Amino acid sequence: MRSHRLILWLGLLALYAATAWIGGLVALVVVVIASAFFVLRLRRALAPTIRCPAGHTVPTYGRFECSVCRAQTMGSAWRCDWCGARFGHISCPTCGLSCGSPLGG
Ligand SMILES: [Zn+2]
């Protein structure tokens, strides 16, 4: 009875040793996919313009007024250089629709 249990444990151990790399592989694939998505989002966030839901070109770099501290800034639309406020969305200058930050604010 006791030896049977030992064999069972050894079997489970062998199974774990044989399949542990799958967990590592899955983790690796998840990390690679997540970083690929992050790079894509970063590229979109760093792009000088984005598209509003109606298809207008919206500049994400230029002159903006911070809605928190009212500072007039020349820079990224997603972050105020003065107070450090981050903005999840900006308004399309053409139609006024909100455009979400590719980084999710
Ligand atoms: Zn500000």
Ligand SMILES: [Zn+2]
């Ligand atoms: Zn628009």
